Amino acid sequence: MSPEPVLVDIYAAHLATGIRPGTLRVRLHRGTLTRHGHDHQGRALVDLHELQPDEQPAPA
Template identity: 70%
Template sequence: MTLVDLYAAHAATGKSPATLRTWIHRGHLTRHGYDPRGRALVDLHDVQTLIAAKATPVAA
């Protein structure tokens, strides 16, 4: 597990911190506490997995 704040996740994936916050709020991502500055921490692998899942087209 690689815990990063939303800004580091943005730098690694290109998804905006606002989008990541929305995904946390909707339950798509799990927040793993806060860093000393009060920023939410997420698992970078979870973020990358979610982005890949959302990019995969759904077969009808």
């Protein structure tokens, strides 16, 4: 079972991942990133789980 989606706008996704908002918009347009509706200001919502790698970094 997949975890609950963490829905954020593309600007919050940028802050969390470092992926530029323009890149996220392109991925939304191409369909490689799922759009989960819009917030009250009309910004696209994305799931942070789709943007973060599945692998955990090895402990130092």
